[in-house]
Amino acid sequence: EAGVAQSPRYKIIEKRQSVAFWCNPISGHATLYWYQQILGQGPKLLIQFQNNGVVDDSQLPKDRFSAERLKGVDSTLKIQPAKLEDSAVYLCASSLGGTTNEKLFFGSGTQLSVL
Amino acid sequence: AQTVTQSQPEMSVQEAETVTLSCTYDTSESDYYLFWYKQPPSRQMILVIRQEAYKQQNATENRFSVNFQKAAKSFSLKISDSQLGDAAMYFCAYRSGSGSARQLTFGSGTQLTVLP
Numbered sequence: 001e002a003g004v005a006q007s008p009r010y011k012i013i014e015k016r017q018s019v020a021f022w023c024n025p026i027s028g029h030a031t032l033y034w035y036q037q038i039l040g041q042g043p044k045l046l047i048q049f050q051n052n053g054v055v056d057d058s059q060l061p062k063d064r065f066s067a068e069r070l071k072g073v074d075s076t077l078k079i080q081p082a083k084l085e086d087s088a089v090y091l092c093a094s095s096l097g098g099t100t101n102e103k104l105f106f107g108s109g110t111q112l113s114v115l
Numbered sequence: 116a117q118t119v120t121q122s123q124p125e126m127s128v129q130e131a132e133t134v135t136l137s138c139t140y141d142t143s144e145s146d147y148y149l150f151w152y153k154q155p156p157s158r159q160m161i162l163v164i165r166q167e168a169y170k171q172q173n174a175t176e177n178r179f180s181v182n183f184q185k186a187a188k189s190f191s192l193k194i195s196d197s198q199l200g201d202a203a204m205y206f207c208a209y210r211s212g213s214g215s216a217r218q219l220t221f222g223s224g225t226q227l228t229v230l231p
Binding site for chain 1: 119148157158159160161162165167206208210212218219220221222223224
């Protein structure tokens, strides 16, 4: 079974530029998550989708971050404009979306460096 | 809000020995789940073991087992017969058992080094 695919793997930009990350979840997974992992910290949830609807985006900095999940499959996360403190690994995860104890499957993340 | 605390930023263990990683959490909920994830340098988070709060029996997965102390809100991971491939960052995580949100709340992680 194919896993969660993310691209690009690395991205280097200058502050105030924009950047986009792409995630393709496991086929059939209704729930999709974007996490931000700053160096030396655990991942922090940015946004959770159930199909193409947003379940939780309370920790998403909406003045600069946006995310969408068209047709309930692929998702993109955008930052515009980027700040130095946005340097982090952005992890995408997916799950079937049925039960609270279900397993989350993670991608390998995109490492963003903002200079 | 729930919080997860891992007080050991780094741990090391000799190959074939046993090591225990600590985790405490804070919650007012009675229905929840606890997880240990492994993150190797490839960055992909891999589920190691999970525990349902309503179960008294500690979860076990091959060489990995947990010591779940609900009253103390403690959830430690024991790795037996440590192998070089166990070297990674380990994260303890919490998930609520109610509501539509399914997100995991992670601790800050413990970097495990396995010495040959």
